[in-house]
Amino acid sequence: MTLKHTCLIACISLVIGLGLPVAAGAQDTIKVGVLHSLSGTMAISETTLKDTILLMIDEQNKKGGLLGRQLEAVVVDPASDWPLFAERARELLESEGVDVVFGCWTSVSRKSVLPVFEENNGLLFYPVQYEGEESSKNVIYTGAAPNQQAIPAIDYLMNEVGIERWVLEGTDYVYPRTTNRILEAYLQQQGVADEDISINYTPFGHSDWQTRVSTIRRFGSAGKATAVVSTINGDANVPFYLELANQEVSAEDIPVIAFSVGEEELSGLDTTPLVGHLAAWNYFQSISSPANSAFISQWKDFVGSQDRTTNDPMEAHFIGFNLWAKAVEQAGTTDVDAVLEALPGTETPNLTGGIARVLPNHHITKPVYIGEVRANGQFDVVWQTDGTVPGDAWSDFLPVSEDTEADWVNRNCGNYNTQTNVCSGTAYQ
Amino acid sequence: MRVVTYGEWQPLWLLLAVCFLLLPVAANAQTADDDFRAVVAEFGDANFREKESVAERLLETGHASARAVLTALLEDRFFFRQQDQQPFIVESSDENLSSFALIDPASLEAAGTSEPDQLDRVITNNRLRRFLRITIARFALSSPDADVRVDAVKQMLRSLDAASIELLRERAIEETNSSVSYEIDTALALAALDEDEGSARVAAINTLADRLSPEVYNRLSLLLERDEDGNFIEGNEDARLAATEAIRRIDAARNVYSIIETAFFGLSLGSVLALAAIGLTITFGVSGVINLAHGELLMLGAYTTYVVQLAMPNHIDVSILVAIPAAFLVTGAVGVLIERSIIRFLYGRPLETLLATFGVSLLLQQFVRSVFTANNRPVVTPSWMSGTLQFNEAFSLTYNRMSIVLFTLIVFAILLLVLKRTRVGLEMRAVSQNRLMARALGVRSEWVDAMTFGLGAGIAGVAGVALSQLTNVGPNLGQAYIVDSFLVVVFGGVGNIWGTLIGGMSLGIVNKVLEPFAGAVLGKIFVLVAVILFIQRRPRGLFPQTGRAAESS
Numbered sequence: 001m002t003l004k005h006t007c008l009i010a011c012i013s014l015v016i017g018l019g020l021p022v023a024a025g026a027q028d029t030i031k032v033g034v035l036h037s038l039s040g041t042m043a044i045s046e047t048t049l050k051d052t053i054l055l056m057i058d059e060q061n062k063k064g065g066l067l068g069r070q071l072e073a074v075v076v077d078p079a080s081d082w083p084l085f086a087e088r089a090r091e092l093l094e095s096e097g098v099d100v101v102f103g104c105w106t107s108v109s110r111k112s113v114l115p116v117f118e119e120n121n122g123l124l125f126y127p128v129q130y131e132g133e134e135s136s137k138n139v140i141y142t143g144a145a146p147n148q149q150a151i152p153a154i155d156y157l158m159n160e161v162g163i164e165r166w167v168l169e170g171t172d173y174v175y176p177r178t179t180n181r182i183l184e185a186y187l188q189q190q191g192v193a194d195e196d197i198s199i200n201y202t203p204f205g206h207s208d209w210q211t212r213v214s215t216i217r218r219f220g221s222a223g224k225a226t227a228v229v230s231t232i233n234g235d236a237n238v239p240f241y242l243e244l245a246n247q248e249v250s251a252e253d254i255p256v257i258a259f260s261v262g263e264e265e266l267s268g269l270d271t272t273p274l275v276g277h278l279a280a281w282n283y284f285q286s287i288s289s290p291a292n293s294a295f296i297s298q299w300k301d302f303v304g305s306q307d308r309t310t311n312d313p314m315e316a317h318f319i320g321f322n323l324w325a326k327a328v329e330q331a332g333t334t335d336v337d338a339v340l341e342a343l344p345g346t347e348t349p350n351l352t353g354g355i356a357r358v359l360p361n362h363h364i365t366k367p368v369y370i371g372e373v374r375a376n377g378q379f380d381v382v383w384q385t386d387g388t389v390p391g392d393a394w395s396d397f398l399p400v401s402e403d404t405e406a407d408w409v410n411r412n413c414g415n416y417n418t419q420t421n422v423c424s425g426t427a428y429q
Numbered sequence: 430m431r432v433v434t435y436g437e438w439q440p441l442w443l444l445l446a447v448c449f450l451l452l453p454v455a456a457n458a459q460t461a462d463d464d465f466r467a468v469v470a471e472f473g474d475a476n477f478r479e480k481e482s483v484a485e486r487l488l489e490t491g492h493a494s495a496r497a498v499l500t501a502l503l504e505d506r507f508f509f510r511q512q513d514q515q516p517f518i519v520e521s522s523d524e525n526l527s528s529f530a531l532i533d534p535a536s537l538e539a540a541g542t543s544e545p546d547q548l549d550r551v552i553t554n555n556r557l558r559r560f561l562r563i564t565i566a567r568f569a570l571s572s573p574d575a576d577v578r579v580d581a582v583k584q585m586l587r588s589l590d591a592a593s594i595e596l597l598r599e600r601a602i603e604e605t606n607s608s609v610s611y612e613i614d615t616a617l618a619l620a621a622l623d624e625d626e627g628s629a630r631v632a633a634i635n636t637l638a639d640r641l642s643p644e645v646y647n648r649l650s651l652l653l654e655r656d657e658d659g660n661f662i663e664g665n666e667d668a669r670l671a672a673t674e675a676i677r678r679i680d681a682a683r684n685v686y687s688i689i690e691t692a693f694f695g696l697s698l699g700s701v702l703a704l705a706a707i708g709l710t711i712t713f714g715v716s717g718v719i720n721l722a723h724g725e726l727l728m729l730g731a732y733t734t735y736v737v738q739l740a741m742p743n744h745i746d747v748s749i750l751v752a753i754p755a756a757f758l759v760t761g762a763v764g765v766l767i768e769r770s771i772i773r774f775l776y777g778r779p780l781e782t783l784l785a786t787f788g789v790s791l792l793l794q795q796f797v798r799s800v801f802t803a804n805n806r807p808v809v810t811p812s813w814m815s816g817t818l819q820f821n822e823a824f825s826l827t828y829n830r831m832s833i834v835l836f837t838l839i840v841f842a843i844l845l846l847v848l849k850r851t852r853v854g855l856e857m858r859a860v861s862q863n864r865l866m867a868r869a870l871g872v873r874s875e876w877v878d879a880m881t882f883g884l885g886a887g888i889a890g891v892a893g894v895a896l897s898q899l900t901n902v903g904p905n906l907g908q909a910y911i912v913d914s915f916l917v918v919v920f921g922g923v924g925n926i927w928g929t930l931i932g933g934m935s936l937g938i939v940n941k942v943l944e945p946f947a948g949a950v951l952g953k954i955f956v957l958v959a960v961i962l963f964i965q966r967r968p969r970g971l972f973p974q975t976g977r978a979a980e981s982s
Contacts, residue, residue, distance in 0.1 A: 041905065043803050160477070161556055172950050202949040205909050207900040208701070210694040210830065211944045223647030238805070238901050246827040248817050252559040270807045276555050372554060374505070376524050382477065382554040 029072040030065070030334055032057055033092035035103025035113070035124075040080025045234075045313070046105050048264060049127060050075060052314045053102045055302045056321040066328050074098055082112045089113040093120040099334035100125065100324055102317055107131060107175050114139070123336045125324065127316035129259060129281075131178035135393035135406030135414035138336075140343060141363045142320040142356075143313065144282050145391040146182050150229075152368040153257050153280035154183060156383045157227045158190065161255065164224040165196045167216050169232060169240075172201040176231035179259070183229060185397040196224065206236045209243035217247060220254045228256040237261055241273045251276030257370070263309035266377040274373045282366040283315035283352055284379045292351040309377070319356045319364065322348040327358075344409050354388050361406035362414075363391025462535045465492040469516050469534050472502070473509055477554050484561060496568045498534050503561040507534075508548035517543075522550070563588050567596055575606040582612040586619070586644055594620045615640050619648055627665035634668060638675035641682060641822035649676050686824035691941055697830040699937020700837035701899065703930050705910045706917035707844065708889035714924020715861040715881040718772055719779060721786040723914060724907025725793035726886045729763060730756040730893020731902045732797060735806045746811040749894065756890035763793075764886020768879050776878070794904045805903035814898060833895050840891060841930055847884075848926070857881050861924060920960050922970030932971055936960075 034053050036046035057071045065071055074096050078085040085104065092098045093116065101117075102125045104110040110126055117124050117138040129144040157163040168183055170176025180199055187197055198219055202212065220226035232240055237258070244256070257278040263285050266274070285296065295318065300306050324339070327346050331338040347357045356364045365388035371379025393414070394401040403419045405411075413423035468490060471483045484502070487495045501507040501518040508517050508529070517540060520530040529548060531540040553561070566584035569577050578600075585593045594616070601613045614636060621633035634652075637645045652663040652672040663669050709723045733756040738748045767789055775782045814832050817825040848854035859867040860877045868874050893906075900906065921932025936956060943952035967973070 039803075044805075161554075200948060203953065205905075206949060207909065208698050210697065210827075211691070211941055212949070214690060214694070215945060221643030221647075223643070223651075235805075235901055235903070235905075239899060242810070242899070243827075246815060246817065246829055247825070252555050252562065255555050267804075269805070270809050276558065278555075380552045380554075382552065 029070050030067070030328075031072050031074050031096060031098040033096065033098035033101035033103070034073055034075045035078060035085065035088055035092060035101050036075075036105070037080040037109075038075075038077040042080040042105055042109075045264060046080075048308075048311070049102075049105070049313055049317055051303060052299075052317045053321065055299060056318065058302070059298070060321075060325060066325055067332065067334070078109070082106075082108050085109040086112045086116050089116040089122070089124075090120070093117070093122045099123070099336070100339075102127070102320060104128070105313070108173075110139075121336055123324075123339060125317070125320035127313045127320060129312070131175045132182075132393060132395055133178060133398075133401055135361050135363070135408075137340070137362075137408055137412075137414060139362060140320060140323070140358065141391065141393075142316040142323070144366055144368075145363055145393060146179055146395055147392040148282060148366050148368055148389050149259055149280050150179055150183055151186060151397075152385055152389065153259070153278075153370060154186060154190075154229070156280075156370045157229075157255070157257065160383060161227070162225050163227040163255075164192070165220065165222065165226040166192065166198070167219060167226065167228040168197065168199045169212070169216070169228050169230050170199075170201050171206070171231065171233035171236060172203055173233070176201065176233075179231050180229075182395045182397050185399075189397065202232070202236065204233060204236070206232075207239045209240050210247075213240075213243045213247050213249065216254065217249050220249075226254050228254060230256050230258040231260070232258070234260065234265060237265070238269060241277065245273030251278075251372070262311040262313075263377065263379070264311045266373065267307075267309050269377070271373060271375055271377045275375050277373050278382075279371050279373065279379060281312040281369055281371065283310075283312045283350070284369055284371050284381055285310045286371070286378045287352045287369065287381060289351065289353045291349060291353070295351050315351050319348060319350050323356065323358055323364070340408070356388070359390055360409040361391070361393040362408055363393055365390050461490070461492060465490050465494065465535050466516075469498060470514075472507070472516065472551050473514060477557050480551075480553070480557055481560050484557075484564065488564065492535070494535055494537050496565065497537055499561050499565055501534075502551060502553060503558055503565065505550060505553070507551045509551065510543060511547050511549060516551075517548070519548070559587075563593075567593060570596060570600050575609055578604075578606065578609045579612055582609060582616060586612070586616050586642065589616060589620060615642070615645065619645065622648060622652070627668055630663075630665060630668045631671050634671040634675050638671075638678055639682075641679060641686075641824075643822070646676070646679055649679075683823050686821075690824060690826075691945075692938065693826055693830070695938030695941035696934060697834050697937070698941055699934035700834045701895070701933075702913055702917050702937055703933025704833070704837045704840065704892040704895055705889075706914040706921075706933055707841070707926065707929050708885040708887075708892065709914050710885075710918045710921070710924060710926060710929045711844075711888065712882055712885035713918060715857050716772075716776070716878050717779070718776075718782050718882070719786070720882075720885070721783060721911065722767065722790040722793060722907075723786075723885075723889055724909075724911035725790045725797075726760045726764065726889035726907070727893040727896060727910055728797065728902075728904065728907040729760045729793065730890030731808070731897035731906055732801065732806070732893075733759050733890065734894045734897040735801075735808050735902055738809060745809050746813060749811050749814070749898075752894050752897075753891055756894045757887040760890025760893070761883045761887030764889075765879050765883040767886070768882035772882065773875065773878065790907065794907075797904045801904075803904060805901040808897040808902050810898055829898055833898070836895055837930075840888065841926065844888065844926060853877075853880055857884075916957070916960055918970075919964065920970055922972035925970070925972040928970055928972035 032053065034050050036050040037043050038047055038050065054073055057073050060066060061070050074092060076088040076092060078088045089101065092101055100123045104113060104126050105128050107130050113124065114136055118136060122138055124139045125142055126139055127142050129149050132145040166187055168180045170180055184197060184199065200212065216228060255276065255278055257280060259280055261279050262281060296310055299310055300308060323343065323346050326348055327339045327342040328334050330346070331342040343358045344360045345358060347355050350356045352367060354367045356366065358364055367388050368385045369381050370383040371381050374380055393406040394404040396402050403417050405416045405418050406414045407416060408414065411423065415424045417424065468483060468487050472480060475483055484499055487498060497518060498507065506519050506522045508519055509515065510517060516534050518532040518534050520532060522529065526545065528542045528544055530542050532538070533540040563584050566581040569581035572578055572581070582597065585597065597613050597616050601610065601617060604610050604613060618633040618636040621629055624630055634649065637649060649672050653669060654662055656662055661669060663672065705727060708726065709720060712718050712720050734749065734752040737752040737755055738745060741748050741751065771785050771789065772782060775785055810829060814829045817827050818831065819825040848858060856867070856872045856877045859872055860874050864874055896906065917929055917933045917936060920936060921928030940952055940956055943955055947955060
């Protein structure tokens with residue numbers, strides 16, 4: 001009954017969606033830039049985000065657009081090529097004159113477009129969990145900072161599972177290295193001895209995990225409960241979990257908690273070897289809430305497939321788009337300065353029953369969930385924070401950044417040292 | 430006032446006693462069932478730790494259905510019905526079922542059906558599942574299957590308490606199977622370490638001296654530690670001496686096994702490298718073509734495995750055996766096609782073949798992206814290739830790696846046979862040694878070139894089948910292996926099959942020996958530098974191909 005109904009809505013929306021660019025092109029539209037790789041290695045993850053923004057624009061236009069104007073998506077393809085991200089961003093801001101951009105996935109692509117956005121005073125919504133240590137005037141970070149993902153994950157394992165020995169396993173690049181530096185400092189602060197922490201890095205696409213898994217198994221058989229905190233990059237994960245299963249290391253013996261394995265990554269996999277392993281996110285498709293069910297069915301109808309999954313960065317885009325729309329309505333204009341001034345303090349419901357609020361440091365409040373992988377590729381939420389956690393741009397656990405603060409409301413600075421009272425000028429390292 | 434005496438009330442007591450006797454047995458069971466149900470109902474809104482204690486109390490009821498409920502909980506088959514908050518076990522919680530068959534948790538009788546979305550599953554976490562597994566193991570101690578009993582004792586070893594030790598003691602008396610007895614001895618010896626009698630502890634330590642399980646090792650190491658005041662935790666000196674000796678022996682055994690393990694890891698990595706490189710060595714050696722599309726031929730082989738699995742979803746275990754010839758034919762055909770359509774025009778122009786084959790590699794990648802999408806494809810590991818062959822607690826080898834080592838050797842043997850014993854092989858060798866002379870003797874060198882390229886490509890496809898079991902099957906699979914393949918070929922000696930095998934194996938072993946010390950990143954760099962230096966000394970690799978010498982190598 002409802003299925004038929006939603007299908008009808010979907011069909012109508014599709015027709016409207018298709019017709020829009022032509023119809024709306026004539027009058028004055030609000031241009032929304034979408035800067036996600038549609039080809040190359042990152043296409044798997046980023047194409048979904050492009051579709052999410054198209055869905056959001058579609059829904060907004062059905063409600064009559066913004067400020068009485070229709071929205072128009074300008075989609076470009078930076079092709080997983082980091083320098084190309086900067087070029088495409090420049091194209092969006094300078095030639096297309098977009099009012100806002102939703103985009104980027106990897107930290108390196110974000111770093112590459114930062115100067116372009118700051119030079120042109122653009123506005124970027126960045127939807128992916130990242131390593132923190134950054135706050136730009138022109139970026140709103142709707143993904144998780146380390147204190148909204150990694151630190152709560154450690155807390156869960158330490159307090160609820162009773163883990164005493166830690167393996168920090170990562171791929172050799174900036175995100176794992178920064179995250180592990182923060183986690184190591186945090187663990188030491190919690191009284192974990194150095195001999196109970198093992199940190200290791202493997203190259204991109206590492207596929208021969210025999211030695212590492214055997215080492216982890218040995219490290220974990222010293223009588224103390226052991227867990228692996230994994231910042232292993234996408235492609236290398238499958239052989240890693242396979243090898244764990246092959247050497248019969250089960251999640252009950254040594255659980256692996258991952259920060260970048262989500263529903264989308266699991267959808268093309270034989271998940272049997274992963275069952276019971278953990279992931280920390282701010283959203284899971286399996287969380288039941290009216291908003292989430294509505295979004296999931298909207299999404300499935302929009303992409304025309306019942307098998308497609310939703311995931312955490314998609315929720316971040318959902319939140320980011322709604323925050324932007326609210327701020328635009330509040331400011332009464334799409335002018336970037338006015339919107340940026342309206343954004344801090346803006347609130348919008350997230351998909352899991354909480355409220356996302358933009359903080360003065362351009363991060364948002366998010367709940368943290370820990371999920372265990374099930375055989376069907378979905379997650380069972382086994383733990384969650386009470387309420388939401390405010391994102392912290394500069395980690396309190398690193399000596400270099402413990403005194404640093406980002407505040408775009410009172411200090412107009414993304415990198416303010418509270419000890420020396422100096423704004424170091426550059427918004428990022 | 431009168432005092433009521435016992436005697437005066439006697440008739441009432443009698444009556445009561447009669448009542449009790451007359452109460453049907455069913456009523457007794459009824460109260461037991463009700464108690465049981467009350468405990469089961471507590472699973473409804475308990476957190477994970479509370480669920481653990483609920484499970485414990487469930488066992489204490491001694492109800493016959495406790496095992497079934499806990500097993501269902503462990504297997505995600507335990508639900509509460511939303512409308513009345515009644516707990517049920519379901520027969521199977523398969524996602525594809527449109528309705529679940531309900532089973533009453535106390536009587537274990539069928540209790541109708543329900544739609545899956547009318548039921549709330551009771552969620553477990555790792556810690557709870559581990560607890561359940563250890564708990565349920567107690568029930569399995571009396572299983573008629575000896576393997577089940579061994580597993581049960583091993584599970585119980587992970588966390589021994591008074592109750593489980595008592596159960597094991599009872600079992601030890603009637604146990605007839607030696608391997609089960611061996612495990613029970615371990616458990617009882619571990620328990621005996623807490624005895625007051627020093628000699629009993631020494632005896633227990635001596636029993637444990639040849640057990641390699643980490644539980645034993647950790648427990649023995651604890652004996653040698655000191656408490657906060659600097660006194661030994663183990664007061665008895667004989668026991669300490671025995672423990673020191675036991676740990677020394679276990680350490681020695683573990684070291685030996687870890688060396689064997691490293692060697693095996695090296696061989697298995699080496700066989701993957703050799704397998705991936707051998708197709709390249711054939712095309713490179715015979716026709717002198719540097720085939721940059723070689724990696725994509727590996728990829729095509731892996732995708733063939735995926736397609737074969739799609740075609741026979743009910744026979745996954747044999748699908749991989751079907752995939753081997755299928756992959757050989759598919760990639761072999763693609764190889765011949767590439768040779769006939771592009772490479773044959775470019776012989777003797779290495780730069781142009783390099784560029785052309787690079788173009789082909791991009792074409793093949795995009796082809797796969799268009800057909801199968803850019804997402805990685807799931808290839809299922811057949812059951813006979815998963816798991817480990819356990820020699821003892823400290824040493825086990827994984828079946829999938831063993832199969833691949835074996836597979837590599839078989840492929841090599843067949844290839845050698847083809848090259849040395851068949852007419853095609855003879856012609857290939859002839860052409861590779863002296864093309865003009867071979868032609869003068871009536872060998873159709875063009876045909877041989879096509880066959881060579883097809884053979885090399887076909888073997889790459891076969892290697893792809895093996896790779897599909899180890900890594901992601903995606904459009905980029907080939908690029909991960911092409912550099913390593915060239916490294917092996919150059920190191921082993923261009924065009925020499927034996928060189929490839931030995932080169933691959935030695936690179937694999939060096940890699941694995943270095944990895945624990947240097948890490949995977951540095952280890953790779955060391956190997957690369959070492960190969961570069963080696964090439965400086967011997968530009969033609971381990972087994973240089975020099976005219977007729979190739980014949981005898």
